[in-house]
Amino acid sequence: MEEPLKPDDETQRLRALQQMQLLDTPGDEKLDNITRVASRVFGVPIALVSLVDQDRQWFKSRQGLAANETPRNISFCGHAILQHEVFVVEDALSDPRFHDNPLVSENPHIRFYAGCPLKSKSGHRIGTLCIIDSKPRQFPGADREMLRDLALLAEQQLQSVELATTDELTRIQNRRGFHQIAKLSLATANRSGHSVVVLLFDLNGFKQINDELGHEAGDKALAVFARCLLLTCREADALGRTGGDEFCVLIHSANIEGARAFVARLVGQVAQAKREDAIARRLKFSVGMAISDPALNQNLDMLLASADAAMYRNKRRDGD
Numbered sequence: 001m002e003e004p005l006k007p008d009d010e011t012q013r014l015r016a017l018q019q020m021q022l023l024d025t026p027g028d029e030k031l032d033n034i035t036r037v038a039s040r041v042f043g044v045p046i047a048l049v050s051l052v053d054q055d056r057q058w059f060k061s062r063q064g065l066a067a068n069e070t071p072r073n074i075s076f077c078g079h080a081i082l083q084h085e086v087f088v089v090e091d092a093l094s095d096p097r098f099h100d101n102p103l104v105s106e107n108p109h110i111r112f113y114a115g116c117p118l119k120s121k122s123g124h125r126i127g128t129l130c131i132i133d134s135k136p137r138q139f140p141g142a143d144r145e146m147l148r149d150l151a152l153l154a155e156q157q158l159q160s161v162e163l164a165t166t167d168e169l170t171r172i173q174n175r176r177g178f179h180q181i182a183k184l185s186l187a188t189a190n191r192s193g194h195s196v197v198v199l200l201f202d203l204n205g206f207k208q209i210n211d212e213l214g215h216e217a218g219d220k221a222l223a224v225f226a227r228c229l230l231l232t233c234r235e236a237d238a239l240g241r242t243g244g245d246e247f248c249v250l251i252h253s254a255n256i257e258g259a260r261a262f263v264a265r266l267v268g269q270v271a272q273a274k275r276e277d278a279i280a281r282r283l284k285f286s287v288g289m290a291i292s293d294p295a296l297n298q299n300l301d302m303l304l305a306s307a308d309a310a311m312y313r314n315k316r317r318d319g320d
Helices: 010-019 029-042 141-164 175-192 206-213 215-232 256-276 300-317
Strands: 046-052 056-063 069-071 087-089 112-119 125-133 196-203 238-241 246-252 285-291
Touching: 010 125, 029 046, 029 056, 029 125, 029 141, 112 141, 125 141, 175 196, 175 238, 175 246, 175 300, 196 215, 196 256, 196 300, 206 215, 215 238, 215 246, 215 256, 246 256, 256 285, 285 300
Parallel strands: none
Antiparallel strands: 046 056, 046 125, 056 069, 087 112, 112 125, 196 246, 196 285, 238 246
C-alpha cells in the first residue's frame, strides 16, 4: 500500500481547514443534496464530501457509508488532494498503490474511486467530493466534467459557511465562528477530563490610534495583532476577533504554565512586528485568562465572563 504524501502547502492547508470551522460539525442539507445527486447520477453506492485533516479524513456529508471518518494514511482522498484535476482509480485491486489497502480488502471493498479536490477561499485543497463503487468501472471525460461541476457546487457551499464565520478584516474567525469551535473544543475537553485555557485580549490605546492616525491605521493595527496571534497559536487552538479590538483564544489541553508560555510567545511576535512596522509600535494589550475545571462541566460563557473580569482588572492595573 502506498500512503499519500503531504502537499507542499500542508501547514497552510491545515490552517485554512481549521479556520473554516467545518470539522466535527453537524450535517449540511445542501451538501447532502449534492452527494445524493452524485450517487444517483453516477449509479454508485457511496458519495462523500471528505475533509482531509492532519491524521484523518472526516466526512461532512456521506451517502452509503456508516463511518464518519477514516485514517488519512489509508485514504484515497489523501491522494486526490495532491492533484488539481479529478483523481481516478478505475480498479483498485489492480493498482499497486491500493491493492492491499484495508479499504479495498475490507469494508467498504473499494474497487472504483473518483475524487475532485475542493478548495478553501484561499485556494488550498482541503478535501474532495468523491464517489466510490465496489465494482471496477471506467470514468470517461464526460463523467469527469460532471463530477467537477458537482464539486464546484460543494466547494461554493463550503466557502459560504466559511464566509459566515470569518472576520473580513483580519481573516480569522469572527465572534460566531470562534464560539462554534470553542464550544466544540470545550465539550471535547470536558468529556476527556482535560482543561482548556481561555485568553481574552484587548488592545490598549486603540482609540488613540484611530483618532491620531485614522481608521486605516487602526485597521492595520488590528490585522497586525491578529497575525501575531495566528503565528502564536497551534493548529488545535481556537482563535477569533470577538469585538472591535477584542480577541479571544482557547488553548486545548492547557494549564496556567501553558497559558503564560502562550502570552510570552505572543509578546515576542508583537516585538518582532514592532521592529518591522511603525503602526505596530503602537500596539499594547491587556489579557485575562480563565482555566476550566472538567469536574465542574463549565460552559463557554462562564469562562469568557471570568476571562473578561480578569482582563479588566489587568487593564485598570496597567492604567489603560
